[in-house]
Amino acid sequence: MTERVYNFSAGPAVFPLSVLEQVQRDMLALPGVGASILEISHRSGAFTTIIEDAEKNLRKLLSIPDDYAVLFVQGGSRLQFSMVPMNLLGRGQVADYIITGSWGNYALAEAKKVGETRVAWDGKSTNYDRVPDRAELNLEPQAAYVHYTDNETIQGVEFQSEPQVGDVPLVCDVSSNFLSRPIDVRKYGLIYACAQKNAGPAGVTVVIIRKDLLKRSDPNLPGYLNYDIHAQNNSLWNTPPTFAIYVLKLITEWLLNDIGGLEAMHRRNADKARLLYEEVDRSSGFYAGHAKPQCRSLMNVTFRLPSDELTTQFVAEAKKRNLTELKGHRSVGGIRASIYNAMPLAGVEALRDFMAEFRRKNQK
Ligand SMILES: Cc1ncc(COP(=O)(O)O)c(C=O)c1O
Incomplete structure (x- = not known):
């Protein structure tokens, strides 16, 4: 395959x-x-x-x-x-x-x-x-x-x-x-x-x-x-x-x-989104979330990095790890990770781990 x-x-x-x-x-x-x-x-x-x-x-x-x-x-x-x-x-x-x-x-x-x-x-x-x-x-x-x-x-x-x-x-x-x-x-x-x-x-x-x-x-x-x-x-x-x-x-x-229905789907989606928002929140501002915490989307996780150069580098390095399509919409910039129903937990975990690693390497 x-x-x-x-x-x-x-x-x-x-x-x-x-x-x-x-x-x-x-x-x-x-x-x-x-x-x-x-x-x-x-x-x-x-x-x-x-x-x-x-x-x-x-x-x-x-x-x-x-x-x-x-x-x-x-x-x-x-x-x-x-x-x-x-x-x-x-x-x-x-x-x-x-x-x-x-x-x-x-x-x-x-x-x-x-x-x-x-x-x-x-x-x-x-x-x-x-x-x-x-x-x-x-x-x-x-x-x-x-x-x-x-x-x-x-x-x-x-x-x-x-x-x-x-x-x-x-x-x-x-x-x-x-x-x-x-x-x-x-x-x-x-x-x-x-x-x-x-x-x-x-x-x-x-x-x-x-x-x-x-x-x-x-x-x-x-x-x-x-x-x-x-x-x-x-x-x-x-x-x-x-x-x-x-x-x-x-x-x-x-x-x-x-x-098993939409209650179960919602729980899975909340668990997936939490992994990314937790990484945003513990990054001391390296990843700046766009949405106010009480309005955060479980589907589209949006955040910015400290510079456009780091954003470009983030997208390129993620792609090498098979994590694709992370560039934010052109009108907002930054990163957007869309984690719809069918995105497996393993995909979100891989992105979370990549975010943590990228931050360790690039945070001043
Ligand atoms: C919230 C929302 N509304 C409307 C649209 C437009 O949908 P379509 O391209 O099917 O017309 C989109 C597409 O991304 C969307 O996300």
Whole structure:
């Protein structure tokens, strides 16, 4: 087998090896079907079972109530930045946005093209290193919805619990921490996540929407952009990304059967993240964490080194140890270690040990 590295990419990202092996095994012929997943119709019995199982598994993992629809769409989370206001923000209404980093800003910029928006809180003044307290939120009680980003992938800032917004539907971008821990779906009007971090390959985005909100979708919207049409057609209005949905189904099986559900996944993720943050905290400032400790992401661990030269050296030396994709996003700099569900503990331990060694050699 080709040697595999520990891949800390922010997405598309590391997969469970057992899932990759199964994809490889099934690639030429799905068991009982005699054709590849790449070759079968989205209307075939075999694919119907796959998409139904994918939905069933998501419902089980997240305890999704029956009055919520699960949609599989394309266009990534970026398309959701537009579809959310196109469907949920009526004329004369306003939508509130809580901005805790880059992705929240991108979502807001797209929503502004569609309708009226407000900023309920913006963490820019401290360079997006934390999430707001309840008292800091400046919410409009009549808003069509409140949008926030549960985990800011670039800054490494994560909400520990959902913001309290009263009766206004809460809309959440969970792209980079989807399926990393349990969430109480009932608290949300809509949540969305592109798959390519924790849930599968790029190409499919999961939308979970409370069914009463489907009534807001204007029938004059272009068909693909209309949530109600996707819901009425069980995500088969057009040809869905069949391969991506198949792999998503395998990932959900891995979470249910190998990991034991999202409580167990959350414990593993917390244990992994702790190893890196402990090294940051004992480094006497050599590694400077970006996020305030109470808002640290379990998925994207972000920190800076004392200089750009040391950062470059860190990334290069790590790569020689098969620890790859550690360079921080260009807008923030420093290091970002993305340690999604499928990153094994051994990978995080190897990074922690490398960090300790690099510090011993380079700390003045
Ligand atoms: C939090 C968050 N939202 C949105 C996106 C955009 O997703 P996509 O590239 O699938 O449109 C990303 C991608 O990295 C993300 O991390």
